Amino acid sequence: MNRDRIAIDVQEVVKTYEEGRIRALSGATLQVREGEFVAITGPSGCGKSTLLHLIAALDRPDSGRIVVDGMDLAEVRDLSTYRSHRVGLVFQLHNLLPTLSASANVQIPMYEAELSLWERRAKAQRLLEAVGLGDRANTPPIKLSGGERQRVAIARALANDPPILLADEPTGNLDSKAGEMVLDLLRTIQQKRGVTLVLVSHDAQIASAAERVVRMLDGRVVDEGLSGHPAG
Amino acid sequence: MPFFMLIFRNLLRQRIRTLLTALGISLGITTVVALGVVTHSLKATAEDILHAGGADFAIGQSGSADLSFSTLTEEQLEDVAAYPEVNHAIGVLMAFSSLGSNPYFVQLGIEPSDLEHFDVPLLEGRYLARGATDEMLLGEEGASQLDKNLGDTVELKDRTFTVVGIYRTGNVWEDGGAILPLATVQEYERKGGLMTLIYVKAKVGTDLDALTARIEEDHPELATLRTLSDYNEVDQGMQMMDAANLAISFLAVFIGGIGVMNTMVMSVMERTREFGILRAVGWRQRRVLQMVLGESVLLCLIGALIGSILAVVFTRAILIFPAVRSFLEPEYTPDVFIRGLVVGVAVALLGALYPAIRAVRLSPIQAIRYE
Known part of the structure; x- marks a missing residue:
């Protein structure tokens, strides 16, 4: 990990929907360093989730550039490999597959990696242990609490050891205690694994857990500042 | 997983x-x-029908829409039998009628003297006597369906036949029916002197392709039947x-x-x-x-x-x-x-x-x- 290196470089990104009638991003610019924990905050509809989705290559910007680990996403032909190996995504809703066990859910992204069945199982078990759910590997999501489900989703996001973790309102659907646990877990992972963590939250208190807080308004980054949490 | x-x-x-x-x-x-x-x-x-009685091939009427419509004459039988490569040529007249619970009871009319050359494995009894008009060989399945045994009588076409033998060839079609004297079947079917098929047993070592080709060349009205595709030529079914x-x-x-x-x-x-x-x-x-x-x-x-x-x-x-x-x-x-x-x-x-x-x-x- 090189703290001076730019991991994510978003330059003047514009994104509109419905033939330009809805302007989600209006020239957003953001830089995130390798291993940094950045929170993007702002009111509902300010474009923070859209920005995160563009970094995750779930969508393409209308204009501007997004460079991740030196790769201009506009030039990446194989976005599937980028999504499976370069970034890990945690959604507000856990989005686990209901018929699969926690372990099988964690293994989902690993189908695109060159891993044997046994390697997948062992790795999923290690990841579940890392999020404190080693003993719930065979439990389906329906039998897990909201916080546990989100921890399984975090384990899934780490399945292919991505250097960047993107979390979209990961505590938005949880009670405060479970939310705090999930936040602690994300912070621990970021520090222990040295991953770059970008977290989107409308909650300023949640966002304050980050090293740096970026505030967005009307599709632009309007303010950047250090929070009280230094780099680990 | x-x-x-x-x-x-x-x-x-x-x-x-x-x-x-x-x-x-x-x-x-x-x-x-x-x-x-x-x-x-x-x-x-x-395919079994084409080789009934251990025949090398059968001959039917060329161009008939259905095998049962094939009509051959005694002259044609004699012509085929006259080929030097032919060991035996046996004329068979087929008839179908309802009998007991079977609406398609098969009857094969064969000259009793030809049965020596037409392989019909008997389970019991004997072959049709020469000159007999009211004797019947009953297939094993036919006997079972009709609940008949050796010596029993069978009413067919207003005639009474005595079962003198019971056979099993392994062909369901033959085993479900009966073998009767050719003249009797010709009489009740009103097809005097006519047959449906001629079964040919060639001499050992005969080139069957050459023989069948020659027969068809000499007699365009005849179709030799050795394979299923030959069968299709005389039966569109x-x-x-x-x-x-x-x-x-x-x-x-x-x-x-x-x-x-x-x-x-x-x-x-x-x-x-x-x-x-x-x-x-x-x-x-x-x-x-x-x-x-x-x-x-x-x-x-x-x-x-x-x-x-x-x-x-x-x-x-x-x-x-x-x-x-x-x-x-x-x-x-x-x-x-x-x-x-x-x-x-x-x-x-x-x-x-x-x-x-x-x-x-x-x-x-x-x-x-x-x-």
């Missing part, structure tokens, strides 16, 4: 829907396999059956395909968000395609398995009818089941094509936002 298991688990999400779709497919496969079994068995029986089989198979694929498409479209639409998640965590379009097609193929294979079992049950069940038993001995060859399997996979691919394309074309972000 192996990828295959993931596909299997997806099918278990909507168990009732999966089961009903598989049952729907299985009905089509049942039709295809059962028709295949029946067609194959009838062809095997037809097999070709019609093949055509019907093909048409029904296509229909089964089409109807089954619509059913599978309905199920898979519903399944894909219900899981739009899930496909978005899978794409978001890095699944390639190809893997999503494999999953949707895999679910469909697995569904159809289950249908094919059930359909094949039902086809066997059905083709065994129809044997309770004596009429069927007298001409059909189901033969379960691998190619018939492979055809069912191929139809199943065709149904799967046809039915899943549109939903699979829809699934892979989903934009991850639009799919995730789908409610």
